[in-house]
Amino acid sequence: MQTFKELLDSSALKATHQRLAILNELDKKGHASIEEIYESIKQNFPSMSLATIYKNISSLKDKQIVSEVCTHPKSKFEITKEPHAHFICKICGEIEDIEFSDAIIDELEKKYPKSKKELYIYSICDKCK
Amino acid sequence: MQTFKELLDSSALKATHQRLAILNELDKKGHASIEEIYESIKQNFPSMSLATIYKNISSLKDKQIVSEVCTHPKSKFEITKEPHAHFICKICGEIEDIEFSDAIIDELEKKYPKSKKELYIYSICDKCK
DNA sequence: TTCTGTGCAAATCTTTTGCATGGCA
DNA sequence: TGCCATGCAAAAGATTTGCACAGAA
Numbered sequence: 001m002q003t004f005k006e007l008l009d010s011s012a013l014k015a016t017h018q019r020l021a022i023l024n025e026l027d028k029k030g031h032a033s034i035e036e037i038y039e040s041i042k043q044n045f046p047s048m049s050l051a052t053i054y055k056n057i058s059s060l061k062d063k064q065i066v067s068e069v070c071t072h073p074k075s076k077f078e079i080t081k082e083p084h085a086h087f088i089c090k091i092c093g094e095i096e097d098i099e100f101s102d103a104i105i106d107e108l109e110k111k112y113p114k115s116k117k118e119l120y121i122y123s124i125c126d127k128c129k
Numbered sequence: 130m131q132t133f134k135e136l137l138d139s140s141a142l143k144a145t146h147q148r149l150a151i152l153n154e155l156d157k158k159g160h161a162s163i164e165e166i167y168e169s170i171k172q173n174f175p176s177m178s179l180a181t182i183y184k185n186i187s188s189l190k191d192k193q194i195v196s197e198v199c200t201h202p203k204s205k206f207e208i209t210k211e212p213h214a215h216f217i218c219k220i221c222g223e224i225e226d227i228e229f230s231d232a233i234i235d236e237l238e239k240k241y242p243k244s245k246k247e248l249y250i251y252s253i254c255d256k257c258k
Numbered sequence: 259t260t261c262t263g264t265g266c267a268a269a270t271c272t273t274t275t276g277c278a279t280g281g282c283a
Numbered sequence: 284t285g286c287c288a289t290g291c292a293a294a295a296g297a298t299t300t301g302c303a304c305a306g307a308a
Contacts, residue, residue, distance in 0.1 A: 014287060015282075015283095016281080016282070018288080018289070019288090034272090047289090047290075048290090049291070050272095050273090051274080051275085051292095052288080052290070054273060054274075055288080055289085056288090056289095058274095059288095068201075070199045070201070103232065103236060104237075107233060108250070112252055116219075116250070117250055118247075118248070118249040119246070120248075121237070121241045122245040122246075123241055123243070123244035123245070142262090142263095143262060143263065143306090144308095145263060145264080145306080145307070147263080148263090163297090176265070177264095177265090178264065178265045179265095179298090180265070180267095181264055181265070184264085184299090185263090187299095188263095
């Protein structure tokens with residue numbers, strides 16, 4: 001696995017503290033909103049600006065280093081991984097990565113080749129039950 | 130099929146001109162954003178206020194009369210129908226309803242009973258090809 | 259008549275932008 | 284050193300709210 005620095009290098013983005021902090025935060029949390037990333041990083045890095053997070057999330061998305069998970073009421077972000085589906089808890093809002101089954105991938109790939117596919121399951125997670 | 134008035138009556142929402150206009154607009158367009166609904170209705174109904182659309186979309190969603198389709202960069206809304214998936218054109222942003230296949234529904238229903246399932250396919254529509 | 263819904267304007271949030279300065283390569 | 288990235292503050296955009304009045308039941 002590449003380091004975050006290598007990932008950034010290979011995308012022609014400079015490996016700034018701010019970018020590495022954002023990627024570490026997403027790596028640690030799995031999924032986080034702009035505001036959550038900001039609040040968390042600010043603890044150890046008080047000069048971090050919200051505008052910097054917006055700008056970086058935008059460029060990291062352009063380079064496909066991070067992906068947006070479109071949930072209500074706010075989008076969250078994750079480090080781009082293999083395609084997978086998301087289980088979203090209607091109560092606490094936590095997002096859990098789940099597998100696309102092969103059968104589903106095959107069927108969708110046949111019908112909609114090369115398209116981006118997003119599957120969301122909204123239910124109640126084990127903790128909230 | 131119920132009329133929109135009956136739908137509103139049975140949800141204890143008054144059948145105002147504004148609400149009927151919103152539902153007619155969604156019925157006509159299939160999918161529309163807040164701004165699109167507003168711009169379109171204002172043509173024939175200049176006193177229609179944007180705040181009224183926000184308030185009504187919110188109450189219509191609460192009553193599950195309309196559903197939100199979470200697309201980028203703006204959400205769109207549709208009249209609630211049978212569960213279905215969405216094909217979203219990456220170029221023009223048009224949304225097309227597509228069927229969930231029985232195989233997919235069965236598999237997901239077995240794994241995640243009674244959950245709300247959303248599937249989005251992002252690709253390029255016939256017009257834009 | 260009653261009470262919910264509307265329209266307006268202000269308030270609040272969210273996101274973007276411009277620009278001077280800082281810091282990675 | 285050369286540029287890209289950052290931080291700040293202001294601007295722009297999106298959404299919500301409060302309140303007096305209008306209109307559906």
